[in-house]
Amino acid sequence: MTGCTHGNGRALCFECFKAGMERTRARQAAWTQRDLPFERPEPKRKLSEQEIAHRRRMLDHLVDAARMGA
Numbered sequence: 502m503t504g505c506t507h508g509n510g511r512a513l514c515f516e517c518f519k520a521g522m523e524r525t526r527a528r529q530a531a532w533t534q535r536d537l538p539f540e541r542p543e544p545k546r547k548l549s550e551q552e553i554a555h556r557r558r559m560l561d562h563l564v565d566a567a568r569m570g571a
């Protein structure tokens with residue numbers, strides 16, 4: 502690895518590998534925190550009877566399709 506200052510002479514320096522992992526993790530954490538304000542999960546809404554009925558029809562259709570071997 503270029504820029505290795507650990508001087509153990511190995512092709513894969515564990516110290517550098519670990520440092521790289523920590524850098525990646527820190528970057529991911531920073532991104533996650535950055536993204537948080539934009540992540541506005543929709544408030545949980547109760548499904549209407551019509552929506553539930555629609556889902557039931559879809560499920561029935563899927564069950565029928567599976568039975569028919571589609």
Ligand SMILES: [Zn+2]
Pocket residue numbers: 505506507508514515516517518
């Ligand atoms: Zn190193």
